[in-house]
Amino acid sequence: MTDDLTGACLCGAVRYRCRGEPLSMGLCQCERCQRQSGSAFLIATVFAQEAVQLESGELKTYAAFDADGMGLYRHFCPTCGSAVMITLDRYPGIRSMMGGTLDDKTRLKPSFSLWCSSAQPWLQLPAGIELFAEYPDGLIA
Numbered sequence: 813m814t815d816d817l818t819g820a821c822l823c824g825a826v827r828y829r830c831r832g833e834p835l836s837m838g839l840c841q842c843e844r845c846q847r848q849s850g851s852a853f854l855i856a857t858v859f860a861q862e863a864v865q866l867e868s869g870e871l872k873t874y875a876a877f878d879a880d881g882m883g884l885y886r887h888f889c890p891t892c893g894s895a896v897m898i899t900l901d902r903y904p905g906i907r908s909m910m911g912g913t914l915d916d917k918t919r920l921k922p923s924f925s926l927w928c929s930s931a932q933p934w935l936q937l938p939a940g941i942e943l944f945a946e947y948p949d950g951l952i953a
């Protein structure tokens with residue numbers, strides 16, 4: 813039995829709750845995530861769709877489509893702009909919650925990083941984080 817992970821956007825309008833442990837936790841250093849986060853990487857905390865519940869507020873969505881027409885949807889608070897959640901056509905059963913919005917960030921333990929090929933050169937990730945140059949086939953994140 814584990815405590816639910818809860819989180820909120822910067823202004824507090826959006827609150828969410830995730831039941832159980834995440835399926836995975838990782839970083840994405842792709843150019844798009846750097847832009848959206850305004851930082852060196854974005855922290856993805858991945859849960860099954862049914863484990864995630866939006867408790868208050870509403871999210872706006874920015875959609876981007878890859879060459880195959882599959883969408884990646886970035887859901888954010890329309891008031892404060894916080895990145896809260898990513899959903900993907902490729903993996904409709906998951907919700908990727910943005911680690912910086914968690915109430916208890918001591919539970920963040922990222923185990924891998926995607927898109928190290930576009931990493932900012934000054935950033936040194938700790939040993940033990942599995943590094944992928946791009947997005948490996950079959951990985952759900």
Ligand SMILES: [Zn+2]
Binds near residue numbers: 821822825826890894
């Ligand atoms: Zn907000």
Ligand SMILES: [Zn+2]
Binds near residue numbers: 840842843845846854
């Ligand atoms: Zn990314």
